[in-house]
Amino acid sequence: MTAYTDLMTFQRETEALAQVSGRLEWDQETVMPRGAAPQRAEEIGALEAVLHARRTDPRIGDWLDAAEGAETDEVARANLRRIRHAYTRTQRVPARLAAELARVTSVSQGIWAEARAAEDFAAFAPTLEQIVALTRDKAAALADGGAPYDALLDDYEPGATADSLTAMFGALRPRLVALRDRIMGAERRSPALSGDFPEAAQMALTREMAQAFGYDMTRGRIDKAVHPFSSGGGADVRITTRTSATDPFNCLYSTIHEVGHAAYEQGIDPVHALTPLGQGVSMGVHESQSRIYENQLGRSRAFTSHIFARMTDTFGPLSVDSPEAFYAAVNRVHPGFIRTESDEVQYNLHVLLRFDLERRLIDGSLPVADLPEAWNTRFEADFGVAVDRPSNGCLQDVHWSVGLFGYFPTYTLGNVYAGCLHAALRRDLPDLDTRLAAGDPGPATGWLRDKLQRHGALRPPRATIAHATGEEPSEGPLLDYLEAKFGEIYGV
Amino acid sequence: MTAYTDLMTFQRETEALAQVSGRLEWDQETVMPRGAAPQRAEEIGALEAVLHARRTDPRIGDWLDAAEGAETDEVARANLRRIRHAYTRTQRVPARLAAELARVTSVSQGIWAEARAAEDFAAFAPTLEQIVALTRDKAAALADGGAPYDALLDDYEPGATADSLTAMFGALRPRLVALRDRIMGAERRSPALSGDFPEAAQMALTREMAQAFGYDMTRGRIDKAVHPFSSGGGADVRITTRTSATDPFNCLYSTIHEVGHAAYEQGIDPVHALTPLGQGVSMGVHESQSRIYENQLGRSRAFTSHIFARMTDTFGPLSVDSPEAFYAAVNRVHPGFIRTESDEVQYNLHVLLRFDLERRLIDGSLPVADLPEAWNTRFEADFGVAVDRPSNGCLQDVHWSVGLFGYFPTYTLGNVYAGCLHAALRRDLPDLDTRLAAGDPGPATGWLRDKLQRHGALRPPRATIAHATGEEPSEGPLLDYLEAKFGEIYGV
Incomplete structure (x- = not known):
């Protein structure tokens, strides 16, 4: 041995x-x-105590020291890199700080939920102050002299930095705001689907789409x-969905989104099962899979023509009565305060807002007490609408209440990566739309499995995308895709 | 501390x-x-490796040594007794032997299942020989100079011995054989329920009965x-059931049986949750709860009159058309080879056969090769029928194939304990039948919760029954109950 x-x-x-x-958890x-x-x-x-004891077991350090010079195989080196990275981070957070954060965040979600229901930011502010203070301590411990926010990011997107994301997001924001403004000012409006959609039929259709x-x-x-x-890895990857009797897209697209996550986990080469490489490499790359399944493929003109046909088969005549109107309904851009209900155009603006505010919470330049005003000001600047109440503003997301800082930007990074992957797979699969229109995303999902999913965490996140596309990832393809798609839908 | x-x-x-x-597992x-x-x-x-490491952690021995003289409280002493007992046993089995048994039994169930499907005892015999040999080694290690079979029993029924069970079962067998013979020779026959019973309606009725x-x-x-x-303990005790379109009693009574197990776990005083006292004290006492729910209560004349009414409501007119005929159908005694399909009268004869044979397998007086003949001879003696094939004989049960020796007798011990509890609760609840006939076993289940279930593993098994009934447990009440009940049904 x-x-x-x-x-x-x-x-x-x-x-x-x-x-x-x-x-x-499932x-x-x-x-x-x-x-x-x-x-x-x-x-x-x-169980978490058992896991923590194993993850901080000093034998890991000894094994790593002995193995790092001795192994030359690419897979072994990648495993060692992942283990060293996790071990170093686990060692850096003092047990007392970790315990205090666990204690506070075990109750803070409940306090946040009550404050949100009562539209009372002040009721949540002292708790958020505690969480921010503890998270700053944790970030400083993890950073070990480096940039604290980057140290938080590293939990979700190893290798990403606030500076690199700021540059990328800085390029995204003006073109997204401009596109949003053009759409809102357009004469052409997209219809909304209405009607009553029995739950059992929705679930049957969603299973069909998941398998497709x-x-x-x-x-x-x-x-x-x-x-x-989506939950679990390897041979046991389960997803959940929900249904709304009046909005079948909720069930359908949340399922296709989760299938993207699950396909990544299910698609990893079994040789990596139960090793550090046998899971998605980062939240951003994971989100690129869920997003490309949901948006670039699932909301494409070609595939929505198939969904239109299947929904008509299932539910009878729809309130939008042509494939083209259905495509516009699926991709309807509508004003709204809530990130999770947003469309492809505005979604990233929601994320960019959070990224900018949470960096300031962590670097101390934004006191918690000033968060609502900062949120509302920024929201009005990007969305052109004033936030009417805290549950539509800075109390809408659970993340900060459970100490998730550095997580939000991975949503947009996922969209950027999805844009890169989509551009590359379209180059490689010129006839994809014919297959999508026939209800078969197989060529695209097969491409993703071959180029990306099967490798698991073999390469760092950006290298994972670069390996799949042949290019360094950038925000350009996502912007080009969004401007072309929505420019055409809205005639802007 | x-x-x-x-x-x-x-x-x-x-x-x-x-x-x-x-x-x-669930x-x-x-x-x-x-x-x-x-x-x-x-x-x-x-997870089992983690549990094994914790259960053999030498700190347990140190803590026990320091605590055993210091604690005087009844609950503390009971906890220490249970922990000492388990710790001593875990220490005695050499790791290599435990690993070898785990290795063999991880594949032996599959070999048994194939042999059973092929009606080929010889295909299973070498595996069973291995298991018996390893189990004998384990028993010798556990016994530490005492009786090997008793050391195996102790896993399932702490404090029970082969000698005490042999005396009890020796008193059961002749009266059960005689009762069985009288019933089989009776002129009166019980009808069998026939018909088609939709699964969803069965499940709805079974949920209703579980809650009742x-x-x-x-x-x-x-x-x-x-x-x-039944699975789990404390605040999370789940049960499963199954349905047969032609036999609604399968679903109904397996559910009531499992509810008995679950009620024991759910009924334990929450103060004992996640301690050694927060679970059923033994397999025998556990089975006493499942059996008294299923048989003495669920198959009583009074309660079956309620089930008859509810089944008629649910399924329309039944093939047995009066409460009395329904009661006879529920309690039908029929020839058969299979223990799990047996009735109250014959069930214990199946168990006694296994108890006698497995003791001889463990003491070496019965070679594995001679098992089929020994089984068939004994079966014909007690049941008056020749076994026609191995799957109806010594290949019918999974237990031995996974190394469960000393487990079978707890089934009959559970029935004996149920007999004792039933006699005592009938004395305390003279009007019980009125409530049972109205579909309400509440007085009986409340009595069991108060007298037995809430105490968990506070007292050893026999003392648990004696505490509940006020008497030392014996086989008499079960025999009296069976002879009276079936004597009346069959007029014998």
Whole structure:
């Protein structure tokens, strides 16, 4: 046995236990009896304590020291890089700080939810101040002399920096604002789909679409949950969805989105199963898969013509009565305050706002008390509408209430990466629209599996995209795609 | 912090992790995608390794040594007794032997299933020989100079011995054989229910009955599985059931049986949650709860009159058209080879046969090669019928194939305990039949909760029954109950 095989044996058990943790989360959100919640918290706490002890086990350091010089194979080196990275970070956060953050964030989500329901930012502010202060301490500990915000980002997007994202997002924002303004000022309006859509039929159609997009039901399942999510890895990747009787797109596109996440996990070469490479490499790359499935493929003119036909088969005549009107309805750009209800054009503006504000919360230049005003001012500048109440403004997202700072920008990074991947796969698959119109995204999902998904976390995030596309990722393809698509739909 | 509080803190996390293990088993039998099986084996393996390391942690010995003299409280002493007992046993089995048993039994169930399907005992014999040999080694290690079979029993029924069970079962067997013979020779026959019973209606009725028997759905759920089981403890106790379109009793009574198990776990005083007292004290006492719910209550004349009414409401007129005929159909005694399909009269004869044979397998007086003949001879003696094929004989049960020796007798012990409890609760609740006939087993389940369930594992198994009934347990009440009930039904 070498140090590397010892380390990987130990790591494999840790990964298996992490999968168990994922299974508990799935259970909690789908099938757990409600009275089990307090006991479940203890079960998860005990398992997390086991995982923490394994992740900080000093033997990992010894094995790494012995193995890093000895291994030359690309896969071994990538595994060692991922393990070293995680081990170094876990070592840096003092146990007392981690415990205090866990303690505060175990109750803060409830406080946030109450404050949001009461439209009372002041009721949440002291809690958010605590979280921001603890997160700043954590960031400083993780940064070890480097940039604190970058150290937070690194949890979700290893290698990304605030500076590089600021440059990318700085190029996105004016063209998105301008596109949004042109659409809002356009004479042409998109219709909204209306009607009543039985839930069972929606679920049947959503299963059909999930399988069309390559979701392997022998290694996964679809259930309903309050918030759609994808969970687990390897041979057990489950997704959830939700239904709205009046809005079938909610179920359909949240499913296709989650299938994108799940396809990444299911598509990884089994040789990487239960190793550090056997999972998506970053939140941004993960989101690129969910977004390209949902938007560039699922909301394409070609594929929506197939959905139109299948929805007409399923529900009878629709309120939008042609494939072209249906395509416009699917891609309708509408004013709104809520990020999660937003469209492809405005979504990134929501994210950019949060990215800019959370950096200032972390660097201390924006006191928590001033957050609502800063939010509302920025929102009006980018969206042209005044925020009417906190639940439509800075209280709308759960993220900060549970200490997620550095997470928001990965949403837009995912869209940027999706733009790059889409441009490349269109070059490689000139006849894709014919297949999409026939209800078959297979050539595109096969391309993504081959170029990206199967490699798991073998390469760092940007290198993963560059390997797939043959180019360094940039915001250009996403902007070109959005301007072309929505310019045509709205005639602007 | 005292040694006792340190120990209980450690133990609580172990119990929480054991609950997680239970959740994985539930998941595997109900919702897991079939392609996830190999990965799941690794997940369970990793979690079991964590549990094993915790259960053999030498700190437990130190804490026990320090705490055992210091604690005087009844609950503390009971917790220490349970922990000491488990710790001593875990220490005694050499790791290499435990690993070898785990290795063999991880594949032996499949070999047994194939042999059973092929009606080929010889194909299973070498594997069974291995298992018996390893189990004998394990028994010798556990016994530490004592009786090997008793050491195996102790896993399932702490404190029970082969000698005490042999005396009890020796008193049961002749009266059961005689009762069986009288019934088989009776002129009066019980009708069999026939018809077609839609599955959804069966499930609705089974949920209604589960709740009538006190199953708390806010801390549990009912799903379908191949084999009905109860799983988990404390605030998360789930049961499964199955349906047969032609036999609604299968679903109904397996549910009431599992509700008995679940009610025991759900009924334990929450003060014992996630401690060694927060679970059923033994398999025998557990089975006493499932059996008294299923048989003495669920198959009583009074309660079956309610089921008859509800089934008529649900399914329309039945093939048995009076409450009395329905009661006879529910309690029909019929020839058969299979233990799990047996009735109250013959069930224990199946168990006694296995108890006698497995003791001889373990003491070496019965070679594996001679098992089929020994089985068939004994079966014909007790049941008056020749076994026609191995799947109806010694290949019918999974238990031995996974190394469960000492488990079978707890089934009959559970019936004996149920007999004792039933006699005592009938004395305390003279009007019970009026409530049962109205569909309300509440007085009986309330009595069981108060006298037995809420105490969890506070007292050893026999003392648990004696505390509830005020008498030392014996086989007399079960025999009296069976002879009276079936004597009346069959006029014998």
